[in-house]
Amino acid sequence: MPSPFRSFSSLFSTTLIMVLGAGLLTTYLALSLARDGVEQLWIGGMMSAYYFGLVAGSKVGHRLIARVGHIRTFVASASIVTASALCHALTDTLEIWLLLRLLVGTGMMCQYMVLESWLNEQADSSQRGSVFAGYMIVSYLGMVGGQTLLSFFPQLGIEPLLLVGICYALCIVPIALTRRIHPQPLHPAPLKIMAFWRKVPQSLTTILIAGGISGSFYGLAPAFAAGIGLSNSEVASFMSATILAGLLAQWPMGKLSDRIPRSRLVRVNSALLGLIVLVIALVPLNTLLLLAATFCFGILAFTLYPLATAMANQRIEQSERVALSATILLTFGIGATLGPLVASFSMQLFGNSMLYLYMAVCCVILFLRLARVNYNQKVATRLLSEQQPSDYQLASGDLVSSPLAAALDPRVDEELVQQQMRDDVEPLAEQNTTANEATAEGVAQSDVASEPTVKHNNFVPNIQEDAPPFAPSDSLIEPESPQNPKHELARLRVLC
Numbered sequence: 001m002p003s004p005f006r007s008f009s010s011l012f013s014t015t016l017i018m019v020l021g022a023g024l025l026t027t028y029l030a031l032s033l034a035r036d037g038v039e040q041l042w043i044g045g046m047m048s049a050y051y052f053g054l055v056a057g058s059k060v061g062h063r064l065i066a067r068v069g070h071i072r073t074f075v076a077s078a079s080i081v082t083a084s085a086l087c088h089a090l091t092d093t094l095e096i097w098l099l100l101r102l103l104v105g106t107g108m109m110c111q112y113m114v115l116e117s118w119l120n121e122q123a124d125s126s127q128r129g130s131v132f133a134g135y136m137i138v139s140y141l142g143m144v145g146g147q148t149l150l151s152f153f154p155q156l157g158i159e160p161l162l163l164v165g166i167c168y169a170l171c172i173v174p175i176a177l178t179r180r181i182h183p184q185p186l187h188p189a190p191l192k193i194m195a196f197w198r199k200v201p202q203s204l205t206t207i208l209i210a211g212g213i214s215g216s217f218y219g220l221a222p223a224f225a226a227g228i229g230l231s232n233s234e235v236a237s238f239m240s241a242t243i244l245a246g247l248l249a250q251w252p253m254g255k256l257s258d259r260i261p262r263s264r265l266v267r268v269n270s271a272l273l274g275l276i277v278l279v280i281a282l283v284p285l286n287t288l289l290l291l292a293a294t295f296c297f298g299i300l301a302f303t304l305y306p307l308a309t310a311m312a313n314q315r316i317e318q319s320e321r322v323a324l325s326a327t328i329l330l331t332f333g334i335g336a337t338l339g340p341l342v343a344s345f346s347m348q349l350f351g352n353s354m355l356y357l358y359m360a361v362c363c364v365i366l367f368l369r370l371a372r373v374n375y376n377q378k379v380a381t382r383l384l385s386e387q388q389p390s391d392y393q394l395a396s397g398d399l400v401s402s403p404l405a406a407a408l409d410p411r412v413d414e415e416l417v418q419q420q421m422r423d424d425v426e427p428l429a430e431q432n433t434t435a436n437e438a439t440a441e442g443v444a445q446s447d448v449a450s451e452p453t454v455k456h457n458n459f460v461p462n463i464q465e466d467a468p469p470f471a472p473s474d475s476l477i478e479p480e481s482p483q484n485p486k487h488e489l490a491r492l493r494v495l496c
Contacts, residue, residue: 008119008122008131008134009174010174010175010177010178011115011118011119011174011175011178012134012135012138013174014074014115014171014172014174014175015115015135015138015139015142015171016138016139016141016142016145017142017167017170017171017174018078018108018111018142018167018168018171019138019139019142019143019146020142020143020145020146020149020167021085021146021163021164021165021166021167021168021171022108022142022143022146023142023143023144023145023146023147023243024146024147024149024150024160024163024164024167025085025104025146025160025161025164026047026050026146026218026219027146027147027150027218027222027235027236027239028150028156028160028161028164029046029088029097029101030043030046030047030219030220030221030222030223031150031156031222031223031226031232031235032156033046033223034222034223034226034227035156035226036092038094039348040220040223040344040345040347040348040352041341041344041345041348042094042344043219043220043223043340043344044216044219044220044340044341044342044343044344044345044347045098045340045341045344046097046098046101046219046340047101047215047216047218047219047220047336047340048215048219048336048337048338048339048340048341049098049099049101049102049105050101050102050104050105050219051105051211051215051333051336051337051340052102052105052333052337053101053102053103053104053105053106053107053108053109054105054106054108054109054333054336055109055330055333055334055337056102056105056106056109057105057106057107057108057109057110057113058109058113058326058329058330058333060106060109060110061073061077061109061110061112061113061114062113064076064077064110065110065113065114065117070114070117070118071114071175071176073110073114074110074111074114074115074172074175075172075176076110077107077108077110077111077114078107078111078168078169078171078172080103080106080107081103081104081107081108081111081168082165082168082169084100084101084103084104084107085100085104085161085164085165085168086161086162086164086165087100088100088161089158089161111171114175115135115175116135119131119132119135133250133251136247136250137247140243140244140246140247141247143243144240144243144244144247147236147237147239147240147243148236148240149163150232150235150236151232151233151236151237153232154231154232154233155232156232192320192323192324192327193327193330193331196312196316196323196324196327199315199316200311200312200315200316200324201373202263202266202308202311202369202370202373202374203308203309203311203312203315203328204308204312204327204328204331205366205369205370205373206266206270206304206305206307206308206311206366206370207304207305207308207309207312207328207331207332207335208331208332208334208335209304209335209362209363209365209366210301210304210305210308210332210335211305211331211332211333211334211335211336211337211339212335212336212338212339212342212343212362213301213304213339213359213362214301214302214305214336214339215335215336215337215339215340216339216340216342216343216344216355216358216359217242217301217359219340219344220340220343220344220347220355221238221239221242221355222235222238222239223347223352224347224352224355224356225238225239227352228352230287234287237291238290238291238294241291241294241295241298242294242295242297242298242301242302243298243302244295244298245294245295245296245297245298245299245302246298246299246301246302246303248299249298249299249300249302249303250302250303250306253265253299253303253306253307254306254310257307257310262307262310262311262314263311263370263374265307266304266307266308266311266366266370267367267370267371267374269300269303269304269307270304270363270366270367270370271363271367272300273297273300273301273304273359273363274359274360274363274364274367276293276296276297276300277297277356277357277359277360277363278356278357278360279293280293280294280297280356281353281354281355281356281357281360282353282357301359305332309328312324312328339362342358343355343358343359346358
């Protein structure tokens with residue numbers, strides 16, 4: 001079987017060149033604005049406009065691909081991005097730059113959708129993991145290469161913008177000349193935001209905050225580094241070290257998450273990340289120590305998203321994964337849009353160190369949120385286990401979903417079972433009357449029979465009232481509402 005890099009060499013080459021230009025453009029704009037003394041709020045706004053464009057592009061991309069196909073969509077998007085990037089050299093008006101960043105983000109998302117849908121459709125099932133890993137490695141290498149190129153232009157002239165335009169023009173060539181079969185048009189992925197927020201709150205909370213941290217770093221970290229006295233080449237090394245750490249940490253963190261519960265790993269990750277960003281914000285570090293600190297930051301910050309995504313996918317059914325993917329991307333985009341705005345506003349009011357203090361606050365919020373949800377899950381699990389009698393435990397299996405399973409329950413009256421499962425069918429009204437009488441009789445008998453049964457029924461409203469809106473999710477145990485067995489059999493008789 002051929003190597004994924006050989007099979008998808010054209011798509012990987014296009015990705016490498018495209019992301020190289022994107023990384024170069026992002027850092028160049030941040031340093032240019034910081035050099036000209038522009039307020040941090042504008043720098044954060046530029047990054048927010050870019051991520052807002054990514055969110056908007058997810059809708060535009062589906063329509064374009066469905067209408068004109070993958071390659072034409074990619075070529076048109078690359079042309080728009082190239083023109084938008086070069087237009088930064090024609091004007092210094094910040095309002096126009098915001099619009100240009102919005103266009104770049106929209107076009108980039110369309111390009112990402114073309115590449116990722118192509119890879120997803122044509123990757124063999126036995127190589128899907130390798131193909132995705134190769135795609136991520138190429139993307140990170142492109143980001144690192146963009147920072148490295150910037151170190152050759154310390155004066156921040158027009159040359160970096162010309163290189164960005166060259167990259168976006170050249171990225172069209174491999175995909176335009178590929179001999180691979182064109183994939184099928186896309187269909188918009190459904191969004192189930194509130195449903196997934198209730199089902200996987202830990203994962204989506206982590207993704208939201210990870211988006212805020214990542215967006216703030218890419219947009220404002222170059223300005224922070226320049227503000228503490230680093231040269232442009234040192235800023236490029238600062239950014240490269242962080243992104244390279246994120247690349248190197250993907251595989252070890254993935255292996256670690258297979259052995260340690262991911263919810264616990266995310267909590268530890270957020271706690272350590274909070275300590276790292278506090279050190280960067282409050283402790284004066286020389287260049288070498290700062291590089292070491294930001295390397296550790298990259299390991300922790302850039303693994304939050306994949307950990308949360310893996311944790312979310314293990315909690316949902318296979319049929320829901322397309323909708324979950326769309327919800328995850330939207331959640332990350334919202335966080336990455338709002339994060340730079342909040343961080344830049346804080347930096348403008350209180351100084352450059354507020355960038356990492358803002359990240360520290362995000363880490364504290366994330367840790368407390370995850371700890372609370374995890375505690376609620378443990379309480380709910382304990383209460384659910386206490387509801388079951390100690391001498392009998394329901395087992396999962398095919399019979400659980402069948403009405404015949406009730407006949408196996410030793411707590412159910414055998415005469416009632418025979419009455420409910422008999423062959424002669426009564427009119428529906430008479431069945432309802434019989435069911436109601438049986439239910440009333442069963443409740444009366446259970447009230448007199450034993451005290452534990454009363455406590456069992458009283459547990460139900462307490463669980464529903466004490467549990468927060470998002471508490472039941474990210475749990476491997478789905479709570480079942482306990483019902484009187486006789487009443488359940490009566491209901492099954494009516495349904496049958």
